[in-house]
Amino acid sequence: MGAYNPYDNVVAMIRDAGEKLGYKESDYVATMYPERELKVSFPVRMDDGTVKMFEGYRVQHSSSRGPCKGGIRFHQDADENEVKALAAWMTFKCAVVGIPYGGAKGAVKVDPAKLSRGELERLTRRFTAMIAPMLGPERDIPAPDVNTNGEIMGWIMDTYSMLKGYAVPGVVTGKPIDIGGSLGRAEATGRGVMIVASEIMKKVGIPMKGARVVVQGMGNVGSVSARLLAEQGATIVAVSNKTGGIYKESGLDIANVLTFLDAQKERPFKEYNESGISHVSNDELLTLKTDILIPAALENQINADNAARIQAKMIVEGANGPTTVEADKILQKKGVIVVPDVLANAGGVVVSYFEWVQNIQSLMWDEDEINKTLSRIMLKAIDAVHEMHTKHNVSIRTGAYMVALKKLVAAKTTRGIFP
Numbered sequence: 082m083g084a085y086n087p088y089d090n091v092v093a094m095i096r097d098a099g100e101k102l103g104y105k106e107s108d109y110v111a112t113m114y115p116e117r118e119l120k121v122s123f124p125v126r127m128d129d130g131t132v133k134m135f136e137g138y139r140v141q142h143s144s145s146r147g148p149c150k151g152g153i154r155f156h157q158d159a160d161e162n163e164v165k166a167l168a169a170w171m172t173f174k175c176a177v178v179g180i181p182y183g184g185a186k187g188a189v190k191v192d193p194a195k196l197s198r199g200e201l202e203r204l205t206r207r208f209t210a211m212i213a214p215m216l217g218p219e220r221d222i223p224a225p226d227v228n229t230n231g232e233i234m235g236w237i238m239d240t241y242s243m244l245k246g247y248a249v250p251g252v253v254t255g256k257p258i259d260i261g262g263s264l265g266r267a268e269a270t271g272r273g274v275m276i277v278a279s280e281i282m283k284k285v286g287i288p289m290k291g292a293r294v295v296v297q298g299m300g301n302v303g304s305v306s307a308r309l310l311a312e313q314g315a316t317i318v319a320v321s322n323k324t325g326g327i328y329k330e331s332g333l334d335i336a337n338v339l340t341f342l343d344a345q346k347e348r349p350f351k352e353y354n355e356s357g358i359s360h361v362s363n364d365e366l367l368t369l370k371t372d373i374l375i376p377a378a379l380e381n382q383i384n385a386d387n388a389a390r391i392q393a394k395m396i397v398e399g400a401n402g403p404t405t406v407e408a409d410k411i412l413q414k415k416g417v418i419v420v421p422d423v424l425a426n427a428g429g430v431v432v433s434y435f436e437w438v439q440n441i442q443s444l445m446w447d448e449d450e451i452n453k454t455l456s457r458i459m460l461k462a463i464d465a466v467h468e469m470h471t472k473h474n475v476s477i478r479t480g481a482y483m484v485a486l487k488k489l490v491a492a493k494t495t496r497g498i499f500p
């Protein structure tokens with residue numbers, strides 16, 4: 082990410098929302114700083130007997146509205162400023178949808194594809210032990226993020242529980258079902274993307290039937306979004322992963338694509354067979370003519386270099402931070418509707434919240450109840466953000482930040498400042 086500091090952008094967004102709400106800086110200044118940051122270096126024994134050092138981070142951005150909440154990612158490019166920005170986005174995301182959490186994020190600088198399963202498990206367990214003093218169901222609750230999954234959450238739960246001496250399922254969400262995971266959690270982020278996309282499409286008059294959809298990234302978020310939008314009648318014309326993408330004017334056979342990716346999410350699309358497809362690069366994919374573009378990969382994908390060439394009518398941010406600030410301005414001028422990450426991908430943390438509630442109460446909800454409650458929470462948040470956006474004549478992103486900042490300032494004011 083070079084010299085570019087994503088946390089500076091978060092601060093600029095907060096300041097802008099604060100000014101639009103007519104607040105004084107001292108009303109919201111606390112939301113401009115992360116509450117607590119931990120950087121750790123730790124050894125892992127590799128399969129060949131050597132010892133390798135790794136660096137990791139956990140940042141708690143805010144606990145004003147409840148325990149800190151947010152995923153852990155494993156990525157070779159992770160750095161402190163990125164994790165700080167991701168933690169702040171979690172604070173705003175939880176406030177937008179009105180669940181009782183603050184925000185946090187963690188990362189280990191590592192390419193997990195280069196580790197064996199044993200090395201991955203040892204790295205996860207040692208990292209968990211290093212950040213354990215910050216964690217706990219009432220303190221800070223991790224979850225999956227880029228390159229982490231249910232199995233890894235299971236190792237985190239087990240490591241934390243071993244340190245405590247008793248099972249603590251509520252310390253982490255996104256766990257496998259048999260150790261306290263929630264039904265519906267695995268597909269919750271993609272389901273939320275589908276709900277938000279279809280609601281905003283209704284509001285701006287894009288019919289779902291036959292709507293053209295392009296998805297960048299076919300990990301958990303992208304693949305579920307593509308499947309659920311296809312089920313709603315949309316036509317998925319292009320998808321991609323790290324290896325590049327595929328495009329078909331009349332619409333891809335999404336069931337076939339998902340079967341192809343079943344064993345390996347980053348399987349090269351060059352090996353994919355379907356009549357009428359052409360191969361595209363990730364950059365070409367982002368600039369295809371489409372109704373809806375869903376960036377569901379990493380940050381900064383839509384940037385000053387490609388924003389002017391974007392042909393989508395609407396962008397629904399499945400990933401966190403896929404659009405840079407410069408790109409956002411260009412898109413706004415072009416009239417592209419951008420549905421921001423803090424609303425569009427909030428479905429994951431909403432069902433994480435359900436998982437935590439079920440863990441604390443030691444009971445299980447059925448999937449239907451989970452999906453219905455998720456829908457209810459998302460629809461309420463979409464309406465609140467949309468109202469703010471139209472009432473103040475601001476972008477949907479600014480509207481979402483304003484909805485969230487109001488709740489954060491109210492919580493801070495009601496609690497007061499200690500001591």
Ligand code: GLU
Pocket residue numbers: 150151152153222223224225226227254401426427429430431433
């Ligand atoms: N990592 C996901 C996100 O960015 C989920 C966080 C959670 O469930 O705590 O929203």
